[in-house]
Each structure stands twice: as structure tokens, then as C-alpha cells.
Amino acid sequence: MRIVVLAGGIGGARFLRGLKRAVPDAEITVIGNTGDDIHLFGLKVCPDLDTVMYTLGGGINEEQGWGRTDETFHLKEELAAYGVGPDWFGLGDRDFATHIVRTQMMGAGYPLSAVTEALCDRWKPGVRLIPMTDDRVETHVAVTLPDSGSAAGEGERKAVHFQEYWVRLRASVPAEAVVPVGAEHAKPAPGVLEAIAGADVILFPPSNPVVSIGTILAVPGIREAIADAGVPVVGLSPIVGDAPVRGMADKVLAAVGVESTAPAVAEHYGSGLLDGWLVDTVDAACVERVEAAGIRCRAVPLMMTDVDAAARMAREALTLAEEVRAV
Ligand code: FO1
Numbered sequence: 588m589r590i591v592v593l594a595g596g597i598g599g600a601r602f603l604r605g606l607k608r609a610v611p612d613a614e615i616t617v618i619g620n621t622g623d624d625i626h627l628f629g630l631k632v633c634p635d636l637d638t639v640m641y642t643l644g645g646g647i648n649e650e651q652g653w654g655r656t657d658e659t660f661h662l663k664e665e666l667a668a669y670g671v672g673p674d675w676f677g678l679g680d681r682d683f684a685t686h687i688v689r690t691q692m693m694g695a696g697y698p699l700s701a702v703t704e705a706l707c708d709r710w711k712p713g714v715r716l717i718p719m720t721d722d723r724v725e726t727h728v729a730v731t732l733p734d735s736g737s738a739a740g741e742g743e744r745k746a747v748h749f750q751e752y753w754v755r756l757r758a759s760v761p762a763e764a765v766v767p768v769g770a771e772h773a774k775p776a777p778g779v780l781e782a783i784a785g786a787d788v789i790l791f792p793p794s795n796p797v798v799s800i801g802t803i804l805a806v807p808g809i810r811e812a813i814a815d816a817g818v819p820v821v822g823l824s825p826i827v828g829d830a831p832v833r834g835m836a837d838k839v840l841a842a843v844g845v846e847s848t849a850p851a852v853a854e855h856y857g858s859g860l861l862d863g864w865l866v867d868t869v870d871a872a873c874v875e876r877v878e879a880a881g882i883r884c885r886a887v888p889l890m891m892t893d894v895d896a897a898a899r900m901a902r903e904a905l906t907l908a909e910e911v912r913a914v
Contacts, residue, residue: 588609588612588613588614588788589613589614589616589776589782589785589787589788590606590610590613590614590615590616590786590787590788590789590790591615591616591617591618591782591783591786591788591789591790592606592615592616592617592618592789592792593617593618593620593789593790593791593792593794593800593803593804594617594618594619594620594635594639594644594792594794594799595620595623595635595794595795595798595799595800596620596634596638596639596652596653596747596791596794596799597638597642597648597652597833597834598792598793598795598799598832598833598834598891599617599619599635599638599651599792599793599794599826600638600639600641600642600643600647600714600792601642601652601891601894602792602793602794602823602891602900602901603615603617603639603642603643603714603792603898604643604881604894604897605894605895605896605897605898605899605900605901606659606720606777606790606881606897606901607713607714607899608894608897608898608901609884609898609899609901609902609905610893610901614715615713615714615715616714616715616717616778616782617639617714617715617716617717617787618717618718618719618779618782618783618803618809619633619635619636619639619703619716619717619718619719619720620733620794620798620800620802620803621633621635621636621699621720621724621732621768621802621872622724622725622726622798622799622802622805622884623635623726623749623750623798624723624724624725624751625676625725625748625750625820626676627673627676627678627686628666628671629690630683630686630687630689630690631686631689631690631693631698631699632678632686633703633797634653634690634717634750635799636716636718637682637685638652638653638708638715639655639712639716640703640707640710640716641654641655641710642712643710643712643713643714644707644708644709644710644711644712645710646681652833653724653883654677654679654682655679655681655682657660657681658679658680658681658682659679659680659681660677660678660679660873661680661682662678662679662680662683663677663678663680663893664680673755674746675751675754675755675855676750676754677754678762685706685730687708688702688705689706690700691735692705693828697774698700698721698746698777699718699720699721699776700717700721700776700777700778702716703716703717703718704716706902708821709821715778715782716775717776717777717778717779717782718725719773719775719776719779719802719803719806719809720773720774720775720776720806721740721774721776721777722769722772722773722774723769723772723773724768724769724773724802724805724806725747725748725749725767725769726748726750726765726767726768726798726802726882727746727747727749727765727766727768728746728747728749728751728752728761728762728763728764728765728766728839728842729744729745729746729760729762729763729764729765729766730733730744730745730746730747730752730756730762730763731743731744731760731761731763732744732745732760733760735858744763744765749765749798753834753835757835757838758799758835758838761837761838761841761842762841762842763842764842765797765798765801765839765842765843767801767802767805770802770805770806770807771805771807773806773807774806774807774808774810775806775808775812778806778814779809780810780812781908783794783809783811783812783813784816786814786818786819787818788819788820788821788830788908789813789816789818789819789820789821789822789872790820790822790901790904790908791820791821791822791823791856791861792822793823793824793825793832793889793891794825795825795834795836795839795840796825796836796840796845796852796855797836797840797842797843797845797854798839800837800841800908800912804860810860814859814860815858817844818907818912819862819863819907819908819912820860820862820884821861821862821863821864821904821905821907821908821911822853822861822863822864822865823864823865823889823900823904824852824853824864824865824867824870824889825851825852826847826848826849826851826852826870827849827866827867827869827870827889827890828866828867828869828870829847829848830847831847832889832890832891840852840855843855843895848871848873849864849866849867849870849872849873849877850866850870850877850880852878853866853880853882853884854877854880857880858880858881858882860882861882862882862908862911863882863883863884863885863904863907863908863910864877864882864883864904865884865885865886865887865889865900865904865907866884866885866886866887866889867886867888867889868886868888868889870886872884874886883907883910883911883914885903885907886901887899887900890898
């Protein structure tokens with residue numbers, strides 16, 4: 588079975604670990620979000636690609652869900668001693684090596700997709716990991732930063748990089764708009780459209796619908812290829828009981844005018860894209876609403892407490908895909 592999965596960072600990576608356990612013989616292609624990528628210290632950092640690669644390759648810091656296990660921070664401390672920042676983004680020594688290799692290869696002319704393949708030669712994630720595009724796309728968030736000197740409601744309106752919004756500001760101010768800068772001119776990376784066209788099933792893991800899956804879908808050609816693939820497309824809700832399972836998805840959902848509920852996210856994707864949607868058992872009451880929107884829906888446990896739980900979720904998604912196919 589050929590499965591294509593659109594993935595962001597932690598939620599996507601943990602789901603993929605479960606999917607691999609559920610269907611060890613499947614040929615899995617992961618289309619990774621690169622809108623979170625950031626250039627720091629002259630290096631290209633790809634948090635979501637690395638989170639998938641480290642998680643599936645056994646090198647992830649399990650508690651954080653991102654970065655390397657057994658990490659040290661000597662390089663960051665040395666940079667800080669020179670007054671070189673930013674100090675709000677935690678890059679460890681082991682992780683730095685990945686960004687150095689990536690940046691060196693890209694400087695030598697290799698596209699990100701080829702570099703990702705080379706990095707995966709070491710990590711052997713057991714899936715084919717492809718960035719959504721080889722072109723530069725950067726998610727920016729429009730915010731109004733409170734200005735201590737001005738009256739309430741006033742402040743400085745600016746666009747910040749997604750990582751600055753997420754990590755430095757901890758999504759503490761409303762996201763007024765989310766813009767995948769450069770997406771409109773980006774082309775799908777080699778292999779992306781081919782994988783979608785050759786898939787037996789396409790899955791949206793419980794990743795952020797706006798800044799992870801939404802950004803991948805913003806690359807011209809990808810949304811259309813999925814809608815036209817003619818195979819079941821099944822998603823898993825990242826919202827359980829009206830709150831994100833992890834992270835701050837509600838903040839960016841508000842920016843696109845979508846309420847933070849499992850059915851609202853399904854409707855946001857729409858029946859033109861999505862054939863099936865899994866919600867958590869606590870949201871069982873919304874199954875009817877999702878089905879009324881033309882999307883087959885089931886309520887099953889959606890908390891990825893361990894790899895077995897993620898594997899059960901993956902099996903449920905594949906079962907729903909077969910139900911949809913049979914219709
Ligand atoms: N998330 C944080 O909350 N704080 C960090 O300092 C941080 C550093 C970091 C370094 C490398 C990397 O691959 C990921 C990192 N993340 C960090 C996670 C990342 O910012 C986001 O969770 C994802 O981009 C969202 O998918």
C-alpha cells in the first residue's frame with residue numbers, strides 16, 4: 588500500500604511512528620512543511636523536516652518533541668558570549684551539525700529535497716521524506732505588539748517570522764494574519780505530485796491545519812493534486828474537546844476565522860478535499876455535523892500517549908479510508 592502523509596512537526600512525526608508500526612510493509616511518502624524554516628547564524632534550519640527525521644530515526648528528544656536527545660548547548664553559549672543571538676531559539680550542538688551539513692550542501696547547489704534525502708541516509712526514517720517545495724517559503728504572522736507607552740489598544744503592528752511568534756512570543760498576542768510568504772510562486776518539490784498521483788490513500792495527521800498542513804496546501808498544485816487523486820483522503824483532528832492537543836493551533840485558527848473545534852477544522856478543509864475525518868470520542872456529538880458537511884466521520888480515541896496509541900489511530904484512519912473507498 589502506498590500512503591502519502593502531509594506532515595508538520597511533533598504531531599505529524601508521532602503519528603508517522605504509529606503508522607509505521609500499524610502498517611510496516613506500506614510505502615510511506617511524507618510531504619513535509621517547510622514554512623517554519625528559519626535562517627539563524629547563517630544556517631538554514633528546517634524544524635519540521637528535522638522533527639520527522641529525528642523522531643522516526645530514533646534521535647529525537649522525546650520530552651520536548653523537537654531537537655536531539657542527549658543534547659548540549661556549548662555552541663549557543665559561546666555565541667551568546669560574543670553577544671550573537673537570537674537567544675530565544677534553542678539550537679543544540681548535535682542539532683547544529685544537521686544545519687551545517689544542510690547549509691553547506693545547499694551552498695554547493697543541491698536543492699533542499701536532495702539535501703533532505705542525504706540527511707535521511709544517516710537517520711533511515713523508514714519513509715520517503717520530501718519537503719513540500721525546494722523554493723523558499725516562510726510563514727509570517729501579523730501581530731500588534733503592546734506598546735507600554737501608549738493607550739490600551741494601540742501598539743506596533745508588524746509581521747514576525749512564525750518561529751518568533753511561536754517560540755519567542757509564545758503566541759501571547761493574537762495572530763491577525765498568517766501569510767506563507769513566497770508560497771504563491773513555489774513549485775512542489777520533485778516527487779511530490781508523483782507521490783500524490785500514485786497514492787492509494789492520503790492522510791492528514793493531527794498537525795496544525797493552518798501553519799503546517801495549510802502551508803503545504805498553499806503550494807500551487809498540491810491541493811489540486813490531492814483533490815484530483817481519486818483516492819480516499821482522511822484526516823485526524825488536532826483539536827480535542829475544543830482545545831489543541833498540543834501547541835497553540837487555536838491562535839492561528841482564529842487568524843483564518845476558524846473556531847477551535849474538531850468539526851470546524853473539518854469544514855475548513857472541506858468535502859472537496861477531505862473524504863473522512865476522525866474526531867476524539869469526547870467530540871462524538873459533532874459526528875453528525877461533519878457528516879452533514881459531506882465528510883464521513885468517526886469518533887475514536889485520538890490521544891497519542893505512546894506509539895501503540897498512535898498505531899491504533901493510524902489503523903482507524905486506514906479503516907475509515909477503506910469505508911470511504913467502498914462507497
Ligand atoms: N520550540 C520551542 O518551543 N523552543 C525552541 O527553542 C525550539 C527550538 C527548536 C530548534 C530546532 C527545531 O528543529 C525545533 C525547535 N523548536 C523549538 C520547535 C519548533 O519551533 C516548532 O515547534 C515547530 O516549528 C512547529 O512545528
